[in-house]
Structure formats: C-alpha cells, structure tokens
Amino acid sequence: MSFLIPCPHCGPRSVYEFRFGGEARKRPAPEADAAAWAEYLHVRRNAAGVQTEWWFHRAGCRQWFQAERHTVTNHVRRAFRVEEETGRDAL
Amino acid sequence: MDELFQSRRMWRRHELKPHYDVAIVGAGVHGLATAYYLAKEHGVRKVALLEKGYLGCGSSGRNTAILRSNYRTVEGIPFYELSLKLYEQMSAELGWNVLFSQCGHLTLAHNDSGVAGLRVRAENNQLLGVDSRIIYPAEIRRLVPALDVSSGAHWPILAALYHPPGGIIRHDAVVWGYARACDALGVEIHPFTEVTGMETARGRVERVRTTRGDLAAGAVVNCTAGWASTVSQMAGVPLPIVTHPLQACVTEPLKPFLHHVIVSATLHVYVNQTDKGELVIGAEIDPYQSYSFRGTLPTLEQMATYTLELFPQLHGLRVLRQWAGVCDITPDFAPIIGRAEDVVNFYMDVGWGTYGFKAAPGSGKLLAALIATGRAPELLEPFAPGRFRQGRLVGEKAAAAVSH
Ligand SMILES: Cc1cc2nc3c(=O)[nH]c(=O)nc-3n(C[C@H](O)[C@H](O)[C@H](O)COP(=O)(O)OP(=O)(O)OC[C@H]3O[C@@H](n4cnc5c(N)ncnc54)[C@H](O)[C@@H]3O)c2cc1C
Ligand SMILES: [Zn+2]
Numbered sequence: 001m002s003f004l005i006p007c008p009h010c011g012p013r014s015v016y017e018f019r020f021g022g023e024a025r026k027r028p029a030p031e032a033d034a035a036a037w038a039e040y041l042h043v044r045r046n047a048a049g050v051q052t053e054w055w056f057h058r059a060g061c062r063q064w065f066q067a068e069r070h071t072v073t074n075h076v077r078r079a080f081r082v083e084e085e086t087g088r089d090a091l
Numbered sequence: 092m093d094e095l096f097q098s099r100r101m102w103r104r105h106e107l108k109p110h111y112d113v114a115i116v117g118a119g120v121h122g123l124a125t126a127y128y129l130a131k132e133h134g135v136r137k138v139a140l141l142e143k144g145y146l147g148c149g150s151s152g153r154n155t156a157i158l159r160s161n162y163r164t165v166e167g168i169p170f171y172e173l174s175l176k177l178y179e180q181m182s183a184e185l186g187w188n189v190l191f192s193q194c195g196h197l198t199l200a201h202n203d204s205g206v207a208g209l210r211v212r213a214e215n216n217q218l219l220g221v222d223s224r225i226i227y228p229a230e231i232r233r234l235v236p237a238l239d240v241s242s243g244a245h246w247p248i249l250a251a252l253y254h255p256p257g258g259i260i261r262h263d264a265v266v267w268g269y270a271r272a273c274d275a276l277g278v279e280i281h282p283f284t285e286v287t288g289m290e291t292a293r294g295r296v297e298r299v300r301t302t303r304g305d306l307a308a309g310a311v312v313n314c315t316a317g318w319a320s321t322v323s324q325m326a327g328v329p330l331p332i333v334t335h336p337l338q339a340c341v342t343e344p345l346k347p348f349l350h351h352v353i354v355s356a357t358l359h360v361y362v363n364q365t366d367k368g369e370l371v372i373g374a375e376i377d378p379y380q381s382y383s384f385r386g387t388l389p390t391l392e393q394m395a396t397y398t399l400e401l402f403p404q405l406h407g408l409r410v411l412r413q414w415a416g417v418c419d420i421t422p423d424f425a426p427i428i429g430r431a432e433d434v435v436n437f438y439m440d441v442g443w444g445t446y447g448f449k450a451a452p453g454s455g456k457l458l459a460a461l462i463a464t465g466r467a468p469e470l471l472e473p474f475a476p477g478r479f480r481q482g483r484l485v486g487e488k489a490a491a492a493v494s495h
Binding site for chain 2: 002015016019020022023034035038039041042043044045046047048053071072073074
C-alpha cells in the first residue's frame, strides 16, 4: 500500500518521493572481527511490526532521517532527525 | 451426496499428533515438494505440513507462473534446469495435469550493457546444456510480430535472450497436484495451523507451538518464503533476508496475439498472454520493505506505461485485477537452502524472492535428500546458509531481479 511519510523538514509526502534506506542497525567498531562485519552487512531482523528505519527525501529536502513504521500496516508512527534524538554518535 | 464429495477430497483432515519425523512450516509449493520427495524417495512418511492459511495462500497462489532455467551463474543454471526437467515430467508423475505450456521466453535488451549481460547468460547457458541463445530484431519481429521493435521506440530493442523451453504453468494445479500426491503417500496436511513459537535447547528445536497444540519433530523445516524471518527467529536463527511486496495485474481477455513470455529488466516489466486471452503483467518489487498485501497505484501506472512501450497497440485495454505477494529477498538473489549452522535439526528452504516457483521440484528433491541422508547433494552446496558469514555470495541478481 502506498502511504505518506511525515518528513521532519518538509511535512507529509508520498512514500514515492523517498528512497528507502533499510532498518537502522548499529555499525560495528572498525576493529570488530570479520564475523561481526559480515553480520552487519547481511543479517536483518526484518520485523513484521514496528521498526526504526532510514529514509532519504530524494524529491524534497534531500536529507537522511529515520522513521518508525509498522511493516504490516505501513503506518508511520513518527519520523525524526537522528542527530536530535540520539546525538551524532549513533550514526 | 455428502459421501460423493467426501470421496473426492484431494487431501484429508487430521488431528495434530504430538510427534512427527519431519514438521514443515509453510505449505506453499516448496513445503509441498519437500514433503512429497521425503515420502516418495526416502520413505519418510511421518511428515506434517503446518500451514497458517489455506493451501497456496502465499506466493504459490499469487505468482505469475513463469518457468525457465536461463540463469547467469554456474551454481544457478544446473539447479534451475533440474527443476525445469522435473516440471516437464510433472503431469505424468502426479497423474494430474499441471498445464505446463513451454511457449518460449524472451528477455529483452535495450542498451549495450543489457546486450553484454545477455551474452554472458547465453554463453553460460549453452556451456551447461540449456537451450538459450541471443536473437536480433529481425528474428524477434518474426517470433513476436506484436512487439514494437522499431528503432524509433523510446527504448529500442537491440537483442533478446531466447529460451524456447521456458513458459507458463498453472500454479494452483501444481500446489493441488503435490497436495494430492502427498496425501496419498501418508503426509499430513494441516491448513489453518499457524506456528507461533519454538522451544530450543542444546542447539535443537525441542518443541513447536501451533494454534492447534504443540508437537515435537526430528527435523523442523522453514518453507515460509516472505515470512521466513519471523519463523527463523522462533528458532533463534538470524537470516540475511528482507521482505518486499511484489505486484502483478491481469487485463481483460483479447484474441490470442502473444505466444511468448516477454521480459524487460530495463523497463521493469514482463508480459504474457494466458490461454484465456488475458494479459498477465508483472513489475519489480515495491521499493521499500513491507509485509503488506495491498497493491499500489504507482506500480499499476508503471506496469501500464512500460507495457505500452513494448505493445503500443494495447492502449485502452482495461485491467481486471491487481494483487501483491510478499517476497523474501536475499543479498545475492539466490536462495538459502540447508541446515542452520547452530541449530542441528532446523532446516530452511527460503530466500526465494521473486523467482522461487520455478525451482520448487528441484529444491524439494534435493532438500529431502539432505534431511533424509544428512548429506548435502552437490547442487545444494552453493546455497548453504553459511555462505554469507564466509563471504561466498552467488551473484544471480542480473538474471533474477526483475525477470523472476
Ligand atoms: C506477484 C508475484 C509474481 C511471481 N512470479 C514468479 C514467476 O513468474 N516465476 C517464479 O518462479 N516465481 C515467481 N514468484 C515467486 C514465487 O511465487 C515464490 O518464490 C514461491 O511461490 C515461494 O514458494 P514457497 O512455497 O516457498 O512460499 P509460499 O507459497 O509463500 O508459502 C509459504 C507459506 O508459509 C505460510 N506461513 C507463513 N508463516 C507461517 C507460520 N508462522 N505458520 C504456518 N505457516 C506459515 C504462509 O501462509 C504460506 O502459505 C512470484 C511471486 C509474486 C508475489
Ligand atoms: Zn524532506
């Protein structure tokens, strides 16, 4: 189903204006071993429920941000600028 | 009257037993094929198929039923070829007409890189004995006169990969034919039985919880396609899978004018005409991860736009229905088949993405052999779950992404 995403900069817009960036995951430290990096690259929780994920507003402000979306209903609970919520360290 | 209908049932209902040799989660075409070969070739008959909905409610009843084996990689080609051969025999083997029509399959190229990609496939196909070759506009026009092969098209057609044995099957007939054969071999089919959890201990699945009670099984097999991650998580097995919807539509019927399956990866569209005269049109996956079954207007517009690029004479044709299924996409567009690395009795046959219907007989046969003998047949080895950890990806994207 198509749906709207409330871009933190531009307000609600059609999902087709955005590029999907996948579920938000914590990046391993640079010195982490190969197994940790392989897991980061490939393994996904692929939740059937609410997940926090990356979006890029391709046809708007051209900024990356995160949103909480229910992957069964596509309902977007909220969208936010990551720096404001968790600080730059989280990126 | 009642008895007449009873005796014609294709599969029987059963109480759920507390123990099975093999419990298969998901009764789509892959679960059914695995159960069929376990019972038929290995004498493993205490098999239960646990299905949360009706038979074929997943992608096995929603796909566009294209069969082919003209893949790109040395791992993929013989694997898909095995299935195509088994499909050719299936009506005779099951005593049940699966309406396989080997009408021929054309993959179009509209630019130089597209032609180069088809060349690689044609070479690899021929080396491995698959009937597949490149043809150019004059021959394309002869085979498919309805196609716009003029040089004035927006995306002129430069060449096509022609695969004569490819074609269309009746997907529901395959599901029902396997179900009927499984039932005759003593396999228990349990529709409306959802697996809701698993208990693991000492690296084994000890119990499987369902909406109709718990059970234990010597081996538990995940054949749940789009839902593969949800079932795998119950066993504590992480997967490199993301679920995306895939949509298709069907138009009102026309007189027969198109006798081949036509695919264009560049235009993200594929088209064939059914025996009833309808056009079946498919798209690429939705551009975001989701478990939603709702169709979208942008995808319908895209299917219509690109179909008209190939067949301008179809403007004004009306669409009857549009639908979606959920697909389990892997990073290398190849399936994941084998035993979980850390849970010794948990097997999987997942990651079938947008292209798994054509592969069911082969993967069912090979997976049944692995479960029954403990040894992975050679054709299965490249698709083992451990390949992502080891960085040995298969690389089938060029031949699987839109072409299904
Ligand atoms: C629109 C579309 C077009 C396609 N076109 C083609 C094509 O042309 N050619 C091709 O080869 N492939 C095609 N595919 C892909 C193909 O349909 C699938 O890869 C294939 O059907 C997968 O079969 P399966 O048996 O693994 O999964 P499914 O048929 O999806 O079966 C999985 C089953 O698991 C059940 N299940 C899920 N969770 C649970 C649970 N917790 N407990 C119990 N049961 C559960 C589901 O209800 C479902 O019935 C297409 C798919 C779609 C959606
Ligand atoms: Zn924006």
